[in-house]
Amino acid sequence: MSNEELQQQIAAWEPAAEFTEEGSQFLNVIIEPPQLRALAEKLRHEEATFFDYMFCLTCVDYPEHFMMVYHLRSTRHGHEMVLKVRITDKEKPAVDTLCDIWRTAEWHEREVYDLFGIHFNNHPDLRRLLLDDDWKGYPLRKDYVDPVNMISY
Numbered sequence: 001m002s003n004e005e006l007q008q009q010i011a012a013w014e015p016a017a018e019f020t021e022e023g024s025q026f027l028n029v030i031i032e033p034p035q036l037r038a039l040a041e042k043l044r045h046e047e048a049t050f051f052d053y054m055f056c057l058t059c060v061d062y063p064e065h066f067m068m069v070y071h072l073r074s075t076r077h078g079h080e081m082v083l084k085v086r087i088t089d090k091e092k093p094a095v096d097t098l099c100d101i102w103r104t105a106e107w108h109e110r111e112v113y114d115l116f117g118i119h120f121n122n123h124p125d126l127r128r129l130l131l132d133d134d135w136k137g138y139p140l141r142k143d144y145v146d147p148v149n150m151i152s153y
Helices: 003-013 033-045 105-116
Strands: 018-022 026-031 053-061 066-073 080-087 094-096 119-121
Touching (some): 003 018, 003 033, 033 080, 033 094, 053 105, 080 094, 105 119
Parallel strands (some): 026 080, 094 119
Antiparallel strands (some): 018 026, 053 066, 066 080
C-alpha cells in the first residue's frame, strides 16, 4: 500500500487525523488521545493495513504538548508509518496503553513513563524501568532540573 493509499484509508477511519510525510518513507499521522485505541486496533487488525509490528515508541517534549511517536510496520504488506499522539495536558499527561495490541509496547511504555512521566492507562505493570523507585522527576522533560547541572536546556 502506498502512503497515499494508506492516508486515504486512515482518513476514512479517522477524519480528524492530520497527515505529513517525512521524505518518501513514512506517512505521519497525528491524532488526539481519545482516538488512539480505535485507530490502533484498526491499523493492527484490518487486512488492508495489518501493522503487526511496532518497532519503536518514544516521546518528544514540545513547549505546548508532548508527542507520543509510534513507528509501525506491516511484515505482511511491507509498508511502514508513524502514528503520533498529541498530549496537551502537561500537568498529568496520559494516554491509553497499546501493549495489548502490540506486545512490544509494554517495555517501551514503561521507559517513556520512567523518563517523561507519561501515564499509560490500563498498563498491566506501569512502574519505573531504568531509574530508582525514589527518583524525583522525569529527566527527559524540558522542565527537569538536574541538581548537578549535567542537563541544560
